[in-house]
Each structure stands twice: as structure tokens, then as C-alpha cells.
Amino acid sequence: MKRRQFIGAGLAAAGVGVLGSRPAFAQSSKQIVVSNWGGDWNDRTVKYIEQPVLEAKGWKIVRDLNTAPQRRTKILAEKNLPRGTIDVAHVAISDAYLLNTNGAIDAIDFGKIPNASDLVPEIKLPYFEPWLYSTWEIVYNPNYIKAPPTSLAELWNPKYKGKVGVTNQHYEDYMQMASLLATGKLHDLDAAKKKLLELKQVNQPKVYESHQQIAAGFKGEEIWIACNYRARGLQFAKDGVPVAVSFPKEGAALQTFGAVVPKKATHKAEAYEYMNALLDPKHLAELCQANFYSPASNKVQLTGEMGTKILLTAEQKKKIFSPDFGFLAANTAGMLEWWNKAFV
Amino acid sequence: MLVLPALLLVAAFLLAPLALVVRYSLDVYDPASLMKGVFSLANYTKLVTDPFYARVLLFTAGIAALSTLICLLLGYPVAYFISRSPSERLRSFLIIITVLPLLMGNAVRAAAWMVIMGTKGLANALFLATGLVSEPIKILYTPTAVVIGLVSVLLPFTIITLQSVLDSIPGSLEEAGRSLGFSPLHTMFSVVMPLSLPGMLAAGAICFCLAMNAYATPVLIGGPSVHMMGPLVFQQISKVSNWPFGSALACVLMAVTLTMTVISTTVLAKRYF
Numbered sequence: 143m144k145r146r147q148f149i150g151a152g153l154a155a156a157g158v159g160v161l162g163s164r165p166a167f168a169q170s171s172k173q174i175v176v177s178n179w180g181g182d183w184n185d186r187t188v189k190y191i192e193q194p195v196l197e198a199k200g201w202k203i204v205r206d207l208n209t210a211p212q213r214r215t216k217i218l219a220e221k222n223l224p225r226g227t228i229d230v231a232h233v234a235i236s237d238a239y240l241l242n243t244n245g246a247i248d249a250i251d252f253g254k255i256p257n258a259s260d261l262v263p264e265i266k267l268p269y270f271e272p273w274l275y276s277t278w279e280i281v282y283n284p285n286y287i288k289a290p291p292t293s294l295a296e297l298w299n300p301k302y303k304g305k306v307g308v309t310n311q312h313y314e315d316y317m318q319m320a321s322l323l324a325t326g327k328l329h330d331l332d333a334a335k336k337k338l339l340e341l342k343q344v345n346q347p348k349v350y351e352s353h354q355q356i357a358a359g360f361k362g363e364e365i366w367i368a369c370n371y372r373a374r375g376l377q378f379a380k381d382g383v384p385v386a387v388s389f390p391k392e393g394a395a396l397q398t399f400g401a402v403v404p405k406k407a408t409h410k411a412e413a414y415e416y417m418n419a420l421l422d423p424k425h426l427a428e429l430c431q432a433n434f435y436s437p438a439s440n441k442v443q444l445t446g447e448m449g450t451k452i453l454l455t456a457e458q459k460k461k462i463f464s465p466d467f468g469f470l471a472a473n474t475a476g477m478l479e480w481w482n483k484a485f486v
Numbered sequence: 487m488l489v490l491p492a493l494l495l496v497a498a499f500l501l502a503p504l505a506l507v508v509r510y511s512l513d514v515y516d517p518a519s520l521m522k523g524v525f526s527l528a529n530y531t532k533l534v535t536d537p538f539y540a541r542v543l544l545f546t547a548g549i550a551a552l553s554t555l556i557c558l559l560l561g562y563p564v565a566y567f568i569s570r571s572p573s574e575r576l577r578s579f580l581i582i583i584t585v586l587p588l589l590m591g592n593a594v595r596a597a598a599w600m601v602i603m604g605t606k607g608l609a610n611a612l613f614l615a616t617g618l619v620s621e622p623i624k625i626l627y628t629p630t631a632v633v634i635g636l637v638s639v640l641l642p643f644t645i646i647t648l649q650s651v652l653d654s655i656p657g658s659l660e661e662a663g664r665s666l667g668f669s670p671l672h673t674m675f676s677v678v679m680p681l682s683l684p685g686m687l688a689a690g691a692i693c694f695c696l697a698m699n700a701y702a703t704p705v706l707i708g709g710p711s712v713h714m715m716g717p718l719v720f721q722q723i724s725k726v727s728n729w730p731f732g733s734a735l736a737c738v739l740m741a742v743t744l745t746m747t748v749i750s751t752t753v754l755a756k757r758y759f
Contacts (some may be wrong), residue, residue, distance in 0.1 A: 209722035218520065218727065240727070243518055347711045362606050394518035472517040476727040482721075483538045486710045 177216070177231040181354075182377075183433075186231070190429035193309035195419040199411075200274040210237060217404045219244040227319040228405030230413040235398040236314075238270035239467035254414045255326040257260060260440040264464060271417050272438035273401060274430070276371035277454065277462065278315050279393035283366040283384050290388040294323040295369055298341055306347040307368035313481040314470060318395045319369055322463065328395055329469050332475070336416035338485050345397040349486050357383050371397055376434035389454075393461035400438065474480050504740075511733035520727050529734035539718075539735070543742060546715040549641060550697035552661035553636040555694045558686060560637070566678070568645070569652035584645045592639060595705035599635050600626060603707070627709030635707040636697050643696070644689045651685025652678070687754055691747045698743045715739045 176192070184207055192203050206228060208216070213228075214237050216362050220226040221244065233241070239406055241247045249268050254257045258271060264278070265272040280291045286305075287296075297306050308316055321327060321334035343346060348365055350356040357378045359365045370378075372394075377386035394428045394429050401420060419427070423441040431448050454462070511529055514522045526639075568584070571577040587595065602608045603625040610622040625631050655678060663673035664753045701716040708714065715735065722732030 209724070213726075215727065240556050244520060349707065351710055355709075356606075361602070364605055475515065475517065475722075475728050475731075477725050478721065482713065482718075486711075 143455045146444075147452075157204075172200070172415070173204065174198075174409050174414050174416055175204045175227060176231045176416065177206040177208065177213050177228045179210065179232065186429055186433050188433060191420055191422070191425050195422050196427055197226060197417065210234060213237075214241060217241055217246050218244055219403075220406050221402065223406060224407050224467075226404045228404050229407040230401050230403055230410040230416050232273075232399065233270075233402055235265065235267065235270055235400065236269060236270070236465065236467050236470050238400065238402050239243055240471050242267075242269040242403075243471060245405065248407075248410070250343055250403065250417075251414075255418045255421070257418050257423070257439065257441070261421075262322060262438050262440060264398070265438055267398075269402060270342040271363040271400050271401045273420050273421070273426075274373075274433070274435035275315070276373040276435050277328050277389070277396055277458075278319060278369055279372045279375065279394050280386050280388045280390055281360075281368050281370045281375040281378070282388065283360060284386045285362070285384050286363075286366045288453050290386065291367065292388065292391050294319055294369070297347075298337075298344055300344055302367050303345045304348070305364075305366040306341070306345045307365035308347045308349050308358050309352055309368070309370070310349055310481075310486060311352045312370075312464075313478055313485075314474060315395065315397070316369065317477055317481070318463075318465065320373055322392050326392070328463050328465055329473075331473065335480060335484070338484070342485055357381070360385050371435075372434075380434075389458050394458075394465055395463045395465055398438065399435070447479075505588065507733045507736055508648050510729050512738045513730040513733075515728045515730045521729055523732055524679055529731045530738075532731070533734055533738055542713045542715060542718060545629075545713065547746065548741075549632055549636070549714065549744065550700075553633050553640060553697045554690050554693040556633065556637050557640045558690055559576065561641055561689065562686070565645045565648035565681055566674075568649045570657070579644070581649070584642050587638070588642050592702040593706065595638060596635055596702050598632070599638070599707050603631050603634070626707065627711060629712055631707070632704050632708040632712055632714070635703040636700055639700075640693045640696055643692050646690060647672040647689040648682065648685050651682050651688070655681045657681055683754070687751045694747060694750075695743050699746060 149175070178187060184205065188205075191200075197203060201411075203352070206213075206216075210233065211233055213233065216229060217231060217240065238247065241471060247269050250271055252261075252271075255271065261272055265275055280294065280296065282291055282296075284290075287302075296302070316338065317331065317334040318328045320337035321330045324330065324337045339457035348359060350359055353370070353374055356365070356368060356370070360368070360378060361383045363384075372387050373390075375385055378385050379387075401417050403417075407413055414422070421439045421441075423439065423443075426437050426439060426443060428443045429435075430442065430444055430452060434452050436452055436454065437444070443449075511526050511744045512527070514524050514526050514528055516522050544640070564584070566581045568577055571580065601606075604610070605622045605624065606628070607626070609625060610619075613619045614622065625634075659677055659681070660673050664670070668676060699716050700714065701720060704712055704714040705717050705720075716739075718734050719735045720740065722728045722735060
């Protein structure tokens with residue numbers, strides 16, 4: 143056998159191998175690229191939504207897992223290309239605002255998403271399908287702090303010197319929280335900076351990079367009190383970290399996560415089907431009970447103890463603050479610069 | 487002539503992205519449109535006039551220089567031992583052992599260091615058990631932790647580079663030195679080290695460049711309070727989408743790394759060759 147014949151035979155054999163695997167996808171040839179956070183966030187998305195609702199029907203989901211900034215940068219970079227690589231992206235609502243301002247994502251035709259007929263109206267945007275939301279609350283170790291803290295001011299309490307935790311990735315949330323405590327509004331930057339410098343001076347907070355590190359800090363009893371999303375606090379507790387969550391009397395900023403369709407997505411019909419699957423009431427209820435986020439669809443029923451833990455009470459709903467995304471987009475660079483220079 | 491296409495291709499793939507970064511660095515950040523296509527030195531002016539960035543650059547250079555020095559001090563004896571190893575089998579085994587950590591990603595190695603250096607990590611457990619300290623000390627999220635992490639990443643590069651240069655120095659020269667009455671230490675400092683200086687410079691340059699541009703180690707082991715240039719570039723580009731300023735930081739980082747490497751190698755080469 144000559145060399146070219148040998149290579150040709152090899153390629154033919156490889157081709158048979160590839161074609162031979164096709165029956166595995168025979169149910170449905172639908173394919174989609176989903177960009178999402180990695181880690182437990184993606185694991186739960188796969189377990190409770192993607193696998194049972196779509197992959198069980200033969201969908202092939204290609205997962206592009208990265209951090210939110212990487213995803214945002216990728217979508218922005220691809221807006222000038224003829225075709226993008228992402229069909230649907232999981233993002234925070236503030237990132238959706240930024241992407242829309244830059245013309246990088248589509249307006250969503252909610253009429254094409256049957257499960258989106260009863261979304262929580264306050265968090266629905268024309269270009270963003272809300273999926274899960276939570277609130278920025280006090281997370282504390284009940285073994286050391288017996289009475290649940292009722293005010294954000296507890297983080298400034300000198301008796302917790304060296305025992306206060308802060309996450310670097312949430313600089314915007316901490317600045318909003320400090321502003322809320324100082325002025326009753328989310329976006330008074332000067333008041334927030336003053337308050338945070340006071341926190342730094344009084345309690346010398348320990349700065350962790352992200353959720354996982356601060357959870358380890360609580361577990362190792364390096365810190366006793368911090369702020370985080372209610373959902374994350376409840377997840378930590380479920381994972382054996384000694385923490386409880388308390389809603390502050392000053393109120394709490396809202397954080398919403400959901401899905402967007404990049405302008406240059408190549409499988410837009412599938413993207414809509416995917417977004418419909420995200421809001422499937424039965425599976426979304428199961429997901430919420432696993433990750434403790436509140437569902438963005440009113441069709442989802444959470445009852446009993448789990449409902450009490452996850453859902454906001456009527457009183458708490460009156461104290462919810464929705465960020466001004468235009469303000470955040472305009473000021474985030476300056477906020478991070480100040481955070482790096484003066485606080486961390 | 488035959489290499490020309492490959493040369494052009496490599497140059498295009500290497501230089502085109504760099505040219506793009508330089509061009510972006512002259513643009514201006516705009517929160518709404520992210521980038522305004524102008525020719526402005528505003529980003530560089532900010533870098534020069536804001537002492538924070540000068541401090542970060544200086545700190546990065548200091549950490550890189552210290553890591554490089556430690557790598558050379560630790561790597562040289564190991565490289566010499568491998569090079570002069572009498573058994574070929576032992577030599578191969580030692581080279582494989584040296585290269586083995588490189589098969590792991592930086593992030594994985596950093597994760598392992600996090601387990602070791604944490605407040606309740608292995609290092610503190612050992613210190614407490616042996617009575618060296620009475621309560622856990624803070625190692626993780628400090629500049630010391632970054633240096634330890636960087637040395638662990640860079641040491642294999644140092645050893646392999648030095649070992650290949652030491653291999654090229656004939657053993658007969660050392661024998662000649664000893665036959666003239668030199669002690670082994672004297673032979674090392676008078677014969678081997680001067681001859682291996684090009685290898686030391688090469689190893690030092692590799693270590694310094696990699697340490698200056700390190701990302702995973704400072705982020706994971708240094709934590710948010712240890713500011714270094716690599717993570718700062720990432721923050722500007724990805725976290726706040728300020729591509730022009732991030733590009734300017736990247737250009738300055740490249741320029742400083744290149745300048746310091748060229749100056750140090752040129753000065754040392756002139757002095758000793």
C-alpha cells in the first residue's frame with residue numbers, strides 16, 4: 143500500500159467511526175452553544191434544566207464556561223464579526239444592560255417563549271430574560287453572633303474587629319451596601335467610600351476573592367460576619383458552613399441573573415427554545431430548592447420551609463432596591479479603581 | 487528563502503496582536519461605547535501621574551526579581567548535580583522529575599499551595615505541631631506566598647536551562663582546575679560559574695519575564711490585596727471593559743520587562759565576557 147493510499151484508508155476509517163456515532167443523536171439534531179459560569183452554578187443548570195429538559199430529547203449542548211467578565215468581553219468582541227460563537231449567554235442583569243447599550247445583544251420576543259408569560263415584571267427587560275434573583279443580605283456565624291444582626295451597621299461594630307469578610311469580586315455590591323447604610327440610597331459614591339474607609343479603619347476586614355474563598359473563611363472561623371446574596375448564604379449553610387442569613391432593616395439590593403441572545407448568535411430559534419426550558423416551572427422549582435435563588439417566574443411554586451427560606455416576605459419586598467444600571471455602567475471603572483487603591 | 491513564509495507567518499501572528507494592543511492603548515475609554523477611536527496619550531499620562539500604578543509596577547518588578555534570584559540560587563546546585571550525574575539513568579530520572587510539575591497547570595499548582603499555606607493548612611499544622619508558632623500565621627494572601635508560588639512555577643525552567651548549559655562545559659576543565667590545586671569550591675566559582683554565565687542570564691531572563699507577567703499565581707495565592715501588573719491588566723480589560731487603559735498597562739508591562747531584561751543581560755554580559 144502506498145503512503146497516500148494508507149492515509150486515505152485511515153481517513154476513511156476515521157470517517158466511518160464518526161458517522162457510526164450518529165445514531166446517538168438521532169432523536170434530535172438540535173445543537174446550541176451556551177455560555178455560562180462554571181462550577182456549581184453550571185453543574186446545577188445542567189442537572190436540573192439542560193439535561194432533563196433538553197439533552198434527554200437528544201439536544202447537543204456545547205458549554206462555553208468562563209467568568210462573567212470573560213463572557214461579556216467575548217460577546218462585545220464578537221459583535222463586529224460576521225458570526226458569533228455563542229447562541230445564548232447567562233449574564234447578570236447589569237451586564238445585560240451594558241451589552242445592550244453596546245448593541246451586542248438582541249431584543250427578546252417574549253411571545254416566542256411560552257414559559258415567560260408570568261415573569262416578575264420588575265426584573266424583566268426587553269433584551270433580558272430574568273431567571274433567578276436574590277438579595278444582598280447579612281451572612282453571619284450564629285455560633286459567635288447569637289442574636290441575628292438586623293442592621294448593616296453591625297459590620298462596623300468594633301466587637302467584630304478582624305472578623306468581618308469582604309469579597310473582592312463584589313466591589314459594586316459592597317459600595318451599594320455602604321451607600322444604602324449611609325444615605326438610604328444605593329448610589330451615593332462619596333458616602334459609600336467614606337463609610338467603607340471607616341469599615342477598613344475600624345474592623346480591618348479580610349478581603350477574599352470570591353464566594354468559595356469567603357465560604358472557606360467562614361468555615362475556618364477566620365470571619366464571623368459578611369454580606370452576600372441570600373441564596374449563597376443558604377447554599378453555604380447547606381454545605382456545612384456555619385452561617386445564617388439575615389435581612390437588614392435598611393433594605394437590600396436586588397441581583398438578577400438571566401439569559402441574553404447575542405446579536406451574532408447562529409442558532410437563534412434554538413436559543414429561544416433554550417430560554418423557554420430555563421423557565422420550565424417544574425424543573426425551575428427543583429433548581430431553586432437546590433441553589434436557593436428565587437425564581438423569576440411567578441408560575442413556579444415554592445412552598446413549605448423551603449419557600450419560607452428562599453422567598454422574600456411582603457415586608458421585605460417593600461425594602462428592595464433595584465440598581466440603576468446606567469449609573470453602574472458609567473461608574474464601574476472608577477469604583478473598581480477606588481476599591482483597588484483605597485480599600486483593598 | 488525557504489524559511490521566509492514561516493517567518494512571515496510567525497511575525498504576522500506575533501506582531502499583529504501586539505500592534506492592535508498598542509493601537510487600543512491610544513484610544514479613550516467611554517462608559518457607553520467602551521472605546522473611542524482617537525489618538526491620545528491620556529492612558530499613558532494617567533499611568534505616569536498616578537503613583538498607584540507606579541507602585542504596582544515597582545512591586546511587580548521587585549517580586550519578579552526576588553523570585554528570579556531565589557530560582558537561580560536554588561536551581562543552580564540542582565542543575566549542576568543533574569549535569570554531573572554519573573549515571574545516565576539517574577540523570578534522565580532527575581530531568582523527568584524536574585519537568586513533571588510543568589505538566590500541571592498553574593492554577594492547579596496554585597490550588598495545591600492554597601491548601602498548604604492556608605490558616606488551617608499543612609504548613610501551619612506543621613508549625614503548630616513542632617511548636618514553632620503558638621497560633622496559626624498568615625502565609626496565604628501575602629507577598630511571601632506569591633514569591634513561594636512563583637518560585638515553584640519557575641524553578642523547573644531555571645533548572646532545565648542551566649543544566650543544558652552546564653552540560654556543554656567539559657568536566658576536564660574542572661579536573662584541570664583541581665590539578666592546579668583549586669578546591670572544589672574554588673573550581674566552581676573560578677571555572678564553572680563564569681563559563682555558565684550565559685545560561686544563568688538566559689534562565690534569569692526567562693524567570694523574570696514569566697514572573698513579571700504572572701497572572702494565576704498572584705490572583706490565587708496573593709489574593710485581592712497583593713496588586714501585580716498581570717491581574718491589573720485582566721481587571722481593566724475584562725472586569726470593567728476598559729480596553730484602552732488595560733492595553734496601555736500591557737504595553738508598559740511589556741516595555742519595562744523587555745528593557746530590564748535587555749539592560750541586565752547586556753550589563754552582565756559586558757562585565758563578565
